[in-house]
Amino acid sequence: MNKIKKKIIYVLGLSHSGSTELGFRLSEETGGLAIGESFNVFNRRVNTDEGVDCVCSCGFGLNECVVWGKFLSLCKDRNLLKEEVNVEYLSMMYELFLSTLDSSDKIIIDTSKKTVMLPVLKLLKEKGIIDYKIIFLVRDVRGWSLSDKKSRARTNRKVFPIIYHMRAWRKGNLEIKNFLENTKEDFLITGYERFMFNYVVTRREIFNFLGLDIVKNKYGKSKHHIAYSNRMKTKRDSRDIEYNSEWMSKKTSTFFSFVYPGLMCLNNILVFGKKK
DSSP states (O other), X not given: OTTOSEEEEEEEOOTTSSHHHHHHHHHHHHOOEEEEOHHHHHHHHHHTOGGGTOBOTTSSBTTTSTTHHHHHHHHHHTTOTTSOXXXXXXXXXXXXXXXXXXXXXXXXXXXXXXXXXXXXXXXXXXXXXXXXXXXXXXXXXXXXHHHHHHHHHHTTOOOOOHXXXXXXXXXXXXXXXXXXXXXXXXXXXXXXXXXXXXXHHHHHHHHXXXXXXXXXXXXXXXXXXXXXXXXXXXXXXXXXXXXXXXGGGOHHHHHHHHHSTTHHHHHHHHHHOOXX
8 A cells, every 4th residue: 555655545334334433434544535435425415506505614604615615616617517427537536635635655545435436446557647555444243233223213203122223233234234245345444432432443454564664643633524424524533532331321222132142143243253
């Protein structure tokens, strides 16, 4: 990865998996730029025009943001807003964001979490435009299920029993894992809880995988222009973010996670790196 200076750290996973926190921390440690869920900027801008009203983490509306605003204007000029994500779209987006970085190693942290972006990333790599590394982020099934359930209630969607969300966690993460293995992608599985509670060890694993050196306090605060993400995008520093441990006091989540056949075994493998 060191041979190509333009690098994309692409985070895969389910929603509510902690990618915003990971993006902030990786930005601080690498000097890279966290851009959040870039896929949703394109997807929502095309389908609902929601991008016009979205606020970037820099504090400006998306159209007024110095980078997202310029990018959306270029997309409109080139008539890219009515097409699927493609090489021209991603190439233009990444080049624009990379140009805002001063460091010799230009790094973008994209937490789109969508497998649909990977074939285009692969094409960009084959063309020598960028290099990329994939981090597959998985949150503990108990915390994820509760977060997903609360999100549905908050957005007025139908709420299901907690066991439904646990099935969704299993199905979604296995689909991502199988996709990566079937396409022979090089990837690192990182558990959100390991990342939050055993950061020193997890950071070393991540940096070894990325082929980067750890330089303490080299970059300081994170750099970000995050359009779509969770509510944590308004935080300016990863130290402002606390782990949501609410699930630990919910007996229902703990009970169903252990009676669901094989669920905790899979959770321990994906989140905590334990062997079968």
